[in-house]
Structures are given as structure tokens and as C-alpha cells.
Amino acid sequence: MTLEQLRIFVAVAERGHMTKAAELLGISQSAASAAIRALEQQHGVRLFDRVGRNIELAQTGRRFLPEAKAVLERAAAASNVLEHVSQTVTGSLSIAASQTIASYWLPRRLAAFHEAYPAVRLNVSIGNTSQVETHVLDGTADFGLVEGRTESDILRRAKVDVDRLLLVVASTHPKVAEHGRGHPDIRELRWIIREGGSGTREALEDLARREAVPFADLRIFLVLPSNEAIRQAVEAGAGATIISELVVGRAVAEGSLRSVPIDLPKRDFAIITHRDRQPSLAQMALRAHLGGKADLPPLSRG
Structure with missing residues (x-):
């Protein structure tokens, strides 16, 4: 069992669709299917039931999902420790952004961030404010960018710009x-x-x-x-x-x-983050770049 297999399993479980999960992860549909099949064969279980063109978690898959997500969170935390020790900004960032921000405000800022931190891979998903909030809460996104109100009291919110x-x-x-x-x-x-x-x-x-x-x-x-x-x-x-x-x-x-x-x-454009998750150096760097508050030590940009 590998971390990559776990990432693929969680992505498929959360989307209920192999192709959509593969697109999110930037891999082929066949690679995603092979990873799930390998997990099932290695352990002699069935993780998903196939329902028409979609798939649903089997009973074993439902029991396995929270454990898989916990392992991935611990792996991310361990990676963060090493990043902080090396002071090098690397890794990948998953950003969920509402439509106005993602289409008109964010692209040039991400291009500039990439110039400054070329070792960081960025993945952006687009939804409305409510959907972005959900992605940050469930850990699908490292942080979100919204222009609407958010409801959860376990999110931190910081203004990055103002919209007319x-x-x-x-x-x-x-x-x-x-x-x-x-x-x-x-x-x-x-x-x-x-x-x-x-x-x-x-x-x-x-x-x-x-x-x-x-x-x-x-x-x-x-x-x-x-x-x-x-x-x-x-x-x-x-x-x-x-x-x-x-x-x-x-x-x-x-x-x-x-x-x-x-x-x-006027309305605020805001970054939202989960208050209980430790940010990586890459997350801190991007948050600072977009206008949020982050105290950054001197960094090597990889």
C-alpha cells in the first residue's frame, strides 16, 4: 500500500467517479483504475461497487476512507516538518476558488507566484463560495478563495482584496x-x-x-x-x-x-483556511503572496 494509492482512493471516494478523480490528480483514468484494483487485490477486498457509469463506496471502502484520510494527513504533517527544517518551499498546493476570483483575479497572481517559487505545483478547482468552503473543511483543498460569506467557525478568514x-x-x-x-x-x-x-x-x-x-x-x-x-x-x-x-x-x-x-x-475577497491544520511553507508563501498575513523566515525557493 502506497501513499499514491491512498490519494487515488480518497479522490475516487469523494467524487464517486474514476475519470473525475483522475483529472483532479493529473493522471490517466487507467492509472487510477489500476491503483484501486491493486489495493483491492493486495488485501482481498472490494472497496467500490460499480453502479452504472458511477461507483459507490462498498462497506469496506466506507470503513477504510477515514483511515486513509488520516494517513494522508499525517504524511502531509511529516512533510511539513521536513520543509520547515530545510526552509525550502516545495511540494504541491490545492486551491479552491470561487468563479469570479478564479477566472479574473487569481491567474496573474499565480503566474507571478510560480516565477518566485517554481518548485511548487499548483492545482486550482472552481466552485461557488459554499462549495469552496466545503472543500477546505474536508481537506480536499489546502485553502480557499471566496467573495461570499462562509458559515463554519473552524475556518480562518483573511481579506486579500476588495471587489466592486x-x-x-x-x-x-x-x-x-x-x-x-x-x-x-x-x-x-x-x-x-x-x-x-x-x-x-x-x-x-x-x-x-x-x-x-x-x-x-x-x-x-x-x-x-x-x-x-x-x-x-x-x-x-x-x-x-x-x-x-x-x-x-x-x-x-x-x-x-x-x-x-x-x-x-463593496465585498471582500478572502482566503479561508482550516484552523486545525498546520500550514506548509508553500501554503504560507502563497498566502503571503496573495496578500494574507504570514510570518516567513528566509527561504530557499528550490
Whole structure:
């Protein structure tokens, strides 16, 4: 039994799908299947039941999963000790980021980090704020980057930047009715929004509460899973949305979208980490690079 086999087993168990687990780990589907098959054959057990195209943990697999995760956590802790002794920033980092951050804020910063620390391998997964929080809590991600609120009290949260939100419509959209200056009638707008759990949707929910309008009374026309899909739908004249300036700033500047005057509070971009997990030097270095607080000793960058 090897650590690599355990990593593959945990990834497959958490995703219920061999191919998705292999893609996450950066290996072929056949390599992932071979690792699981070897584990089962070495110990004469069945870890998974095959259900159609998906797989589910068998009873033995369910019992084995927490032990496998514990071994991987201890191995990571041991690696951290050696990193701190050598003062060399190496290894790999798993980052979960919400869509706005992952698509518009993070890429250039990760490219700069790679220039500074080329021995660190980075793996980024994208989800909404709720999904990112879950990944950090269950250890799938070393840390997360979110723009929405998080719920768990066992997460540490540190602001790394501030984001400006805009209410936008197509340039051809009729004039938006107002209750007063800077107070558009949000009941009259036809809304295009993200799914529940996203920071972008949360911004509209907050606005509805501030305007004393039940969220259920809003004319929700369309729910879409990505910022890009929302931007394109709004440009096509399908309705209005509240979204990050990072996503629509160019479209507003070029005239395909129009920003509706409204007083929207800025929101924080934040790093979230698990308070009970010891960060590696690589995690500390990236956190410092992205603007979080980390006290770093002089380092060799590998």
C-alpha cells in the first residue's frame, strides 16, 4: 500500500467517479483504475461497487476512507516538518476558488507566484463560495478563495482584496424605474442570477433585504451556473444582474452593457483556511503572496 494509492482512493471516494478523480490528480483514468484494483487485490477486498457509469463506496471502502484520510494527513504533517527544517518551499498546493476570483483575479497572481517559487505545483478547482468552503473543511483543498460569506467557525478568514459590484443591463435596455436617486425598482427588473451558494447571488439577496423586498417577489427569469453565461445573457437583453466589475468592466466600457446607478457595498475577497491544520511553507508563501498575513523566515525557493 502506497501513499499514491491512498490519494487515488480518497479522490475516487469523494467524487464517486474514476475519470473525475483522475483529472483532479493529473493522471490517466487507467492509472487510477489500476491503483484501486491493486489495493483491492493486495488485501482481498472490494472497496467500490460499480453502479452504472458511477461507483459507490462498498462497506469496506466506507470503513477504510477515514483511515486513509488520516494517513494522508499525517504524511502531509511529516512533510511539513521536513520543509520547515530545510526552509525550502516545495511540494504541491490545492486551491479552491470561487468563479469570479478564479477566472479574473487569481491567474496573474499565480503566474507571478510560480516565477518566485517554481518548485511548487499548483492545482486550482472552481466552485461557488459554499462549495469552496466545503472543500477546505474536508481537506480536499489546502485553502480557499471566496467573495461570499462562509458559515463554519473552524475556518480562518483573511481579506486579500476588495471587489466592486455593478448592477448592469444591456445598452438597449429601457430606462430603469427608480424609487429615488440610486434606488432602482428591483421588483420591476427581470433578473438573471447565479445558483444558490454563490457570492454573486448573495449580493442580490442582500440588496433585496436592504430594500425590504422579499427575494421570492423578484422576477427571477434565469439561473445560470457561470459569470460568463450571465454576462452574455444580459448583453443579449435577457434582463439585469448584479455582478463583479471584473467580469463586466470591459463590456461597460465598450458600450454593450450599461451600469445602473445604485449604491452597492463593496465585498471582500478572502482566503479561508482550516484552523486545525498546520500550514506548509508553500501554503504560507502563497498566502503571503496573495496578500494574507504570514510570518516567513528566509527561504530557499528550490
